[in-house]
Amino acid sequence: QSALTQPPSASGSPGQSVTISCTGTSSDVGGYNYVSWYQQLPGKGPKLLIYEVSERPSGVPDRFSGSKSGDTASLTVSGLQAEDEADYYCGSYAGSNNWVFGGGTKLTVL
Amino acid sequence: QVQLVESGGGVVQPGRSLRLSCAASGITFSSHGMHWVRQAPGKGLEWVAVIWHDGGNKYYAESVRGRCTISRDNSKNTLYLQMNSLRADDTAVYYCVREAQLGTYAFDIWGQGAVVTVSS
Numbered sequence: 001q002s003a004l005t006q007p008p009s010a011s012g013s014p015g016q017s018v019t020i021s022c023t024g025t026s027s028d029v030g031g032y033n034y035v036s037w038y039q040q041l042p043g044k045g046p047k048l049l050i051y052e053v054s055e056r057p058s059g060v061p062d063r064f065s066g067s068k069s070g071d072t073a074s075l076t077v078s079g080l081q082a083e084d085e086a087d088y089y090c091g092s093y094a095g096s097n098n099w100v101f102g103g104g105t106k107l108t109v110l
Numbered sequence: 111q112v113q114l115v116e117s118g119g120g121v122v123q124p125g126r127s128l129r130l131s132c133a134a135s136g137i138t139f140s141s142h143g144m145h146w147v148r149q150a151p152g153k154g155l156e157w158v159a160v161i162w163h164d165g166g167n168k169y170y171a172e173s174v175r176g177r178c179t180i181s182r183d184n185s186k187n188t189l190y191l192q193m194n195s196l197r198a199d200d201t202a203v204y205y206c207v208r209e210a211q212l213g214t215y216a217f218d219i220w221g222q223g224a225v226v227t228v229s230s
Contacts, residue, residue: 003154036216038155045205045220046155052214089155093215097169099145101155 004029004090004102011108012080020105022073022090028100030071034093037066037075039086040104046089050075077107085109112136112219114189114206119224122196130224132189132206137219140164140184143209145217146191148202148226156202159191160209174200196228 005023012018022029022037029035035053038046048057050066053073063078073092077084090102114137118130130146146158159170159180168180179192189206203223210218 003156032215034215036214038217045222046217047220048210048216048218051210051216051218057210057218091155091157091216097160097167098171099157099160099215101147101157103154 004092004100006088006090006102006105008103009106009108011110012077013110014080014082016080017076017078018080018107019074019076020088020090020107022075022092022102024071024073024092024100026071028092028094029068029073029090031095032093033068035066035068035073036091037064037073038089038091040089041086049088080109082109114208114219114221116204116206116221116224119204119226121227121229123230124197124228126196127192127194128196128226130191130193130204130206130226132191132221134187134189134206134208137208139182139187143212144180144182144189145207145209146180146189147205147207147217147220148200149205149223150199150202153202158204161189193226196226198228200226201228202226 037050040046053068054066094100145160161180181190206221207217208219210216
């Protein structure tokens with residue numbers, strides 16, 4: 001199973017919005033509404049931000065939102081804050097009890 | 111306090127074996143599928159294996175199938191990963207991960223990770 005494709009880096013100034021893409025295939029992202037997004041701070045385990053494409057767990061700010069079109073999912077971070085600087089990973093169910101992740105995107109707050 | 115704590119990592123020679131453990135606390139361990147996810151140095155996340163809540167079914171990534179065995183002891187709230195015939199490309203941080211509520215196919219609780227280094 002090939003990894004999902006994410007841009008290696010993204011950036012934005014405080015208060016701006018930034019969108020991170022995650023491209024898969026019809027066998028994973030395009031085939032299921034089970035895309036999730038994770039935030040990883042340096043030296044920490046990932047934290048769930050979005051599940052089922054656009055659902056937020058309790059406690060996750062509504063500045064984080066998710067969407068999907070075809071084989072590409074997107075995470076948008078609105079009102080960027082310095083604390084949002086981290087690595088972001090997408091993940092998707094790929095059928096037959098398999099999961100796949102993206103290569104990660106390093107978000108820099110300028 | 112909700113937490114997953116991995117142990118058993120270390121430096122091991124190629125071809126040898128290692129068993130990781132993950133102790134769960136503050137969660138209803140026996141109600142959730144549990145996974146292992148790994149992250150090679152400077153790389154992205156890679157799903158490794160899943161075991162259903164009752165241990166009845168187990169599935170593996172192609173990269174570890176036949177060399178790794180996932181298991182759990184619900185009476186001890188503990189998850190395991192037995193890794194055999196280790197290779198250099200198995201070097202990674204191994205995370206114990208809880209699958210969120212049934213049907214979400216997402217991972218809502220992560221451990222801090224166990225470092226496994228395969229080197230001669």
